[in-house]
Amino acid sequence: MRISEAAARSGLKVDTIRYYEAQRLVPNVVRGSDGHRRFSPENVDWLTLLYWLRETGMPMKVMQRFAALYAQGDATILDRKSILLDHSRLLAKRRDDLDRCDEILARKLEIYEEYLQ
Amino acid sequence: MRISEAAARSGLKVDTIRYYEAQRLVPNVVRGSDGHRRFSPENVDWLTLLYWLRETGMPMKVMQRFAALYAQGDATILDRKSILLDHSRLLAKRRDDLDRCDEILARKLEIYEEYLQ
DNA sequence: TCTTGACCTAAAGTTACTCAAGGCCGGTAT
DNA sequence: ATACCGGCCTTGAGTAACTTTAGGTCAAGA
Numbered sequence A, B: 001m002r003i004s005e006a007a008a009r010s011g012l013k014v015d016t017i018r019y020y021e022a023q024r025l026v027p028n029v030v031r032g033s034d035g036h037r038r039f040s041p042e043n044v045d046w047l048t049l050l051y052w053l054r055e056t057g058m059p060m061k062v063m064q065r066f067a068a069l070y071a072q073g074d075a076t077i078l079d080r081k082s083i084l085l086d087h088s089r090l091l092a093k094r095r096d097d098l099d100r101c102d103e104i105l106a107r108k109l110e111i112y113e114e115y116l117q
Numbered sequence C: 001t002c003t004t005g006a007c008c009t010a011a012a013g014t015t016a017c018t019c020a021a022g023g024c025c026g027g028t029a030t
Numbered sequence D: 001a002t003a004c005c006g007g008c009c010t011t012g013a014g015t016a017a018c019t020t021t022a023g024g025t026c027a028a029g030a
Helices: A003-010 A014-020 A043-057 A059-069 A076-114 B003-010 B014-022 B040-054 B058-072 B074-116
Strands: none
Touching: A003 A014, A003 A043, A014 A043, A043 A059, A059 A076, A076 B040, A076 B074, B003 B014, B003 B040, B014 B040, B040 B058, B040 B074, B058 B074
């Protein structure tokens, strides 16, 4: 499929996909005879994963390492697993941050209410 | 107190505090006779709030609006309240994103396990 | 007295996009 | 046939939010 559809399906913007490809984050993207990118379902799966990893704060450098491993095939699955497990610990930390921030907001809003009534 | 202590207490870096002040995000910071910044407990409270708002993804522009209102005093509490309520909706969205990402990671890890055993 | 450490400013550098300029190409309306 | 449109292409500049660097002041300790 073409880039606009890959964007719609993955969540990433067209520009971001091109940028990610230039940064070697998206292996195996082939071109049609017109020079346009053609995305396979596997490509789109990968882009979708990148979208969620970025959305939840994985740094570019880690994504690059992850993509390099992915490009090397199944022999790197153990390494990729450990990257995803690390990221899942980061998700837990972020959830804690959200809880902490919620508390702080609740306290502030309480103080505002005192002023308001 | 001095800037390094304000940084330690708020969570922000020294450099970020200076940058935020330059961006008018931190009202009422006074200087000592040596030209150094002096932070009151109220300043530090404010910085801590900024730290958590940033940490949970509030854009700079919103922080600027929020800080401008804060600088104008109690008459703006209703507006500030609505900014914090908006942000708290954003927190909910982010929690959903984390859950969605967790699911995706779990599926990937499951696939990896199949390869690994 | 000399140096160390914490502070200061202004300006350049970095990250991760994002947008703009300019161009190619296939399809459709005139 | 030709004019125009939308979607793709590349390169390069622009942006946001810091972060680092360069260069300087000043008080206190060895």
